[in-house]
Amino acid sequence: MSLTQPQPSRGGEPARPVGRWRLLLPQLRRQRVGLGAAIFLLVVAASGILAPQLAPYDPLRIDARNTLAPPSGEHWFGTDDVGRDVFSRVIWGARISLRVGFVSAIISTVIGVVLGLVSGYYEGAVGFVILRAMDLLLAFPGILLALAIVSILGSSIENVMIAVGISAVPTFTRVVHGSVLSVKQNDYVEGARALGCRAVGMFRRHIFPNVLAPVIVLFTLQIGAAIFSASSLSFIGLGAQPPSPEWGAMVSRGRYVLSNAFWMSAFPGLAIALVVIAINVLGDSLRDLLDPRIR
Amino acid sequence: MYKFVLRRILILAPLLIMISFLVFSMIQLVPGDPVILMLGEYSVANAESIQALREQLGFDKPFYLQYWNYFTSLVQGDLGMSIRSKKPVLEQIVQRLPSTFELTLAGLGFAVVLGIFLGVVSALYHNRWPDRMAVTIALLGMSIPSFWLGLMLILIFSVYLRWLPVTGTSLKSLVLPALTLGLWAAGPIARFTRSGLLEVMRQDYIRTARSKGLRERTVVWHHMLRNALIPVVTILGIRFGQILAGTIIIEAVFARPGLGLYLLNAIVAKDFPLVQGIILFVAAAYVIVNSLVEVTYAAIDPRIEYG
Numbered sequence: 235m236s237l238t239q240p241q242p243s244r245g246g247e248p249a250r251p252v253g254r255w256r257l258l259l260p261q262l263r264r265q266r267v268g269l270g271a272a273i274f275l276l277v278v279a280a281s282g283i284l285a286p287q288l289a290p291y292d293p294l295r296i297d298a299r300n301t302l303a304p305p306s307g308e309h310w311f312g313t314d315d316v317g318r319d320v321f322s323r324v325i326w327g328a329r330i331s332l333r334v335g336f337v338s339a340i341i342s343t344v345i346g347v348v349l350g351l352v353s354g355y356y357e358g359a360v361g362f363v364i365l366r367a368m369d370l371l372l373a374f375p376g377i378l379l380a381l382a383i384v385s386i387l388g389s390s391i392e393n394v395m396i397a398v399g400i401s402a403v404p405t406f407t408r409v410v411h412g413s414v415l416s417v418k419q420n421d422y423v424e425g426a427r428a429l430g431c432r433a434v435g436m437f438r439r440h441i442f443p444n445v446l447a448p449v450i451v452l453f454t455l456q457i458g459a460a461i462f463s464a465s466s467l468s469f470i471g472l473g474a475q476p477p478s479p480e481w482g483a484m485v486s487r488g489r490y491v492l493s494n495a496f497w498m499s500a501f502p503g504l505a506i507a508l509v510v511i512a513i514n515v516l517g518d519s520l521r522d523l524l525d526p527r528i529r
Numbered sequence: 530m531y532k533f534v535l536r537r538i539l540i541l542a543p544l545l546i547m548i549s550f551l552v553f554s555m556i557q558l559v560p561g562d563p564v565i566l567m568l569g570e571y572s573v574a575n576a577e578s579i580q581a582l583r584e585q586l587g588f589d590k591p592f593y594l595q596y597w598n599y600f601t602s603l604v605q606g607d608l609g610m611s612i613r614s615k616k617p618v619l620e621q622i623v624q625r626l627p628s629t630f631e632l633t634l635a636g637l638g639f640a641v642v643l644g645i646f647l648g649v650v651s652a653l654y655h656n657r658w659p660d661r662m663a664v665t666i667a668l669l670g671m672s673i674p675s676f677w678l679g680l681m682l683i684l685i686f687s688v689y690l691r692w693l694p695v696t697g698t699s700l701k702s703l704v705l706p707a708l709t710l711g712l713w714a715a716g717p718i719a720r721f722t723r724s725g726l727l728e729v730m731r732q733d734y735i736r737t738a739r740s741k742g743l744r745e746r747t748v749v750w751h752h753m754l755r756n757a758l759i760p761v762v763t764i765l766g767i768r769f770g771q772i773l774a775g776t777i778i779i780e781a782v783f784a785r786p787g788l789g790l791y792l793l794n795a796i797v798a799k800d801f802p803l804v805q806g807i808i809l810f811v812a813a814a815y816v817i818v819n820s821l822v823e824v825t826y827a828a829i830d831p832r833i834e835y836g
Contacts, residue, residue, distance in 0.1 A: 370547050373812045375770030377777060382808050385796040386558050462674055469676045470781050470793055485677050489782075492680060493688045500684075503677030511672040 261523055268519020271512040278509055282328030289322035293479045302495040312497035314487065320497060323479035324505050330480045331509065334395050334464045335457040341399025342460075343453050346406020351437055351445070353407065354414025365411065368404040377401075377463055384472045391464075391480065394473040398463045402456055409452055413445040447524040454520055458513030465506050481506045533827055537820045544816055546600075552809040553599050556801050557592070564588060567612055567799050582612070586802070608806040613798050618806035622788065629776050629787035632710065635703055636772045636779075637765075639711030640718055645754075645761070647715065648722020652757075653749070655727060663719065671716035675775060679709040679782035695783065706783045714772050721764055725757035762829070766822030770815035 281288050291309075297317030305312045311320035353364035371379060383397035417423060423440050431439070465482030467473040474480030476487070481502040488498030556563050564583050568575075587595045602609070608618035647663040654660045682705050687695045694702045729735065730753060738752045739745075777789030784790070788807060795803040 366547075369544065370551060373544060373548050373816050374774075374808070375767070375811075375815050376774030378774040378808060378811055381774075381777065381792070381796070382552075382555060382804075385804055386555055387560070458672070462672075465674055466676060466778050469674075470778060472793075472796065482674070482676070485674075485680065489680055492684055496684055499677065499680050503674060503680070506677065507669075507673040510674070511668065514668055514672050 265519040265523060268516050268522075271515040271519070274512045275509070275516065278328050278512075279332055281325050282332050285326045285329050289319075289325045291319035291322040293318065293323045293326040294477050295319075302491060302498075304495070305497055311501040312495065314484075314498050315491055315495070318477075320484075320501055323484060324481070324502055326479040327481045327484065327502060327505065328509075330391065330474065330478065331461050331465065331506065334391065334398075335461040335513075338395040338399035338402070338460040338464065339453055339456040341396065342402035342406055342456055343449065345400070346403040347410050347445075347449055349403065350407040350410025351414060351441065354411040354418070355433065355437070355441070357415075361411075364407065368407050371401070371404045374401075377466060380463055380467060381472070384467060389472045389475065391468070391474040391478065394464045394467050395460075398460045398467070401463075402459065405456075406449070406452060409448050410445050413448055414441055417441050417444045450524060451517055451521045454513060455517035458510045458517065461506065461513070462510050534824055537824055541816065541820050545813055548812050548816070549600060549603055549809060550596065552805050552812070553596050555805055555808075559801075563801060567801055585610075603809075608809070609802040611795075611800055611803045613795075613800045613803070618803055621791070621803070622807060622810050625786060625788045625791050628785055629773070629780070629789060631703065632706055632776050632779065632785065632787060633769070633773050635707035636710030636714060636775070637769060639707050640714035640768065640772065641765070643711060644715035644718025645722050645758070647719035648726060648761075649749070649754070651719065651723040652726035652730065664723075667716040667719040670712040670714075673713075675709050675713045676778050676782050678712065679705065679779060682709060683783075702783075702785075706779045706785060709782070710772055710775050710779050713775065714768050717764060718761060718768065721761045722757060725760050726753055729753050729757045759826070759829070762822065762826050766819035769818050769822070773811060773815060 285293075295318060297313065300309075300313055300317040301315055303309055303313040303317075309319050309321060311324060314320055314323070349364050349368070353361040355361075374382060379401040380394070380397040383400060384393055387393040387396065417440070423436070426436060426440055464473055465480070465485075468480045468482030469486045471483075471486065474483045476483065484502035485499045485506075488495065488500075488502075492499060559566060564579055564586070568579060568582060583589055587598055590598070599609075606619060608622070610616065611618055611621060614621070644667075647667050651660045651663040683695050686693045686705060693704055695705075735748065735752055738748045743752075776787060777792060779785070780787045780789040781793055788811070792804065792807040795807065
């Protein structure tokens with residue numbers, strides 16, 4: 235099916251070319267797993283937003299007579315060591331984790347994309363300095379960079395967002411840089427330049443739309459990676475502080491009573507795992523949809 | 530080849546210097562007075578000890594001189610003194626290194642074996658159920674937080690089944706941490722192996738090998754894997770770094786007395802020279818290993834230009 239072939243028109247209406255969405259639809263149908271992941275994430279997000287209405291108990295209310303109660307009809311996920319309802323805390327935790335994921339992924343995306351566009355467009359000294367700076371950040375593998383930043387800024391969930399956000403900047407910069415370099419090879423970019431197109435117009439009209447697809451995929455995957463890293467930092471005590479119902483912090487608190495109250499660690503950890511799995515599945519689906527080159 | 534190695538070293542040296550500068554600057558970026566922060570509640574009112582520590586750390590000198598002193602001692606293998614234990618940082622690192630190194634190697638080994646196995650299964654049964662299963666295992670491994678997986682493994686194998694100890698220094702106590710770490714790191718290796726194999730399988734020489742009447746096993750192991758694994762080697766250096774950093778979390782879960790747990794304690798204790806020393810050590814180890822991997826890669830793949 236060609237893009238420009240006019241569709242048979244009805245009732246004298248002018249024929250329209252097949253739209254982008256029309257083309258995407260059959261492909262969307264093939265991404266059933268990705269669609270399922272997206273729906274699951276929407277449910278999690280909605281329950282996080284509606285936590286005050288949905289959670290059966292106050293996530294911070296201590297009940298000294300009802301500590302470490304196993305899962306039951308009254309407390310679906312049991313209660314923790316000070317009698318707080320684990321189910322309610324997991325629902326409230328969705329709020330925290332999704333916010334952390336979004337905010338830090340936005341930090342990485344904005345800084346990373348700007349640096350990638352600039353370093354790809356101005357290949358000379360500016361590009362060199364930016365790329366070497368990224369190499370330097372990449373010298374601190376995995377969670378080490380975020381850990382270093384948190385040890386400077388101090389332990390709090392806000393600082394974790396900044397730390398995790400910064401530590402993923404090089405990934406975005408490198409991908410965008412590479413895309414810009416390949417886009418620049420195209421004749422139409424050369425043509426636009428010959429016609430006197432300024433740098434800003436060039437970014438907006440010609441370069442940015444072309445690097446958008448990989449950025450959307452990376453952004454999605456980064457939300458999951460950020461939730462993963464942030465909960466790890468909270469687990470080791472450098473992120474969310476008690477009594478916050480952050481999932482990583484909840485798993486951490488539960489490990490001291492693991493052998494007689496597994497539910498304290500098991501359920502919040504399961505929540506992290508399911509959300510990160512769903513985001514990764516969604517990211518992979520988006521990649522298949524938007525970026526057929528890397529299938 | 531010599532030229533290539535030389536060039537890697539020429540890239541490595543400025544990178545190491547920049548790393549040392551960044552790690553050194555860490556303490557300057559701490560909001561507030563780092564000396565008071567380090568002393569904490571121990572001696573807030575004691576102006577003398579504040580002054581003494583400030584002089585010990587060289588904070589009374591200008592920034593560039595501070596870095597110069599830091600750098601020159603670094604070159605001589607002096608990473609400074611821990612504020613809490615008052616012992617040389619390097620000595621403390623070396624003491625805890627074997628445990629972390631052991632865990633890193635075991636984790637990497639398990640990740641490579643599992644990752645390549647999953648990748649091979651995936652590619653050979655492309656789009657059939659073993660492929661889907663292998664891809665799912667790889668995805669789960671990457672997505673399940675290692676600290677939680679570690680705890681759940683402890684719960685199953687140590688608490689309920691009583692097969693393996695939770696902590697300790699025996700080889701048996703290495704099984705669960707290495708498994709946790711390896712499962713997490715196997716995912717990307719599996720994906721690389723899978724896509725590499727799928728690429729190689731389409732090549733003409735594979736068809737030639739088959740039409741020569743070679744056994745399928747020979748074709749897979751000798752003709753396909755050899756070429757498909759070359760790109761996998763390049764990501765091993767990166768995986769090594771991530772596993773090394775991952776030990777920080779795993780050591781906290783399994784209470785293993787390694788470098789990672791030590792770093793966490795140092796961060797909590799605001800022992801900045803120790804924090805800086807460990808972070809510098811890990812970053813330097815990572816970039817050096819990465820360079821070694823690249824040189825090895827160039828050595829095993831004749832298609833790489835050394836120039």
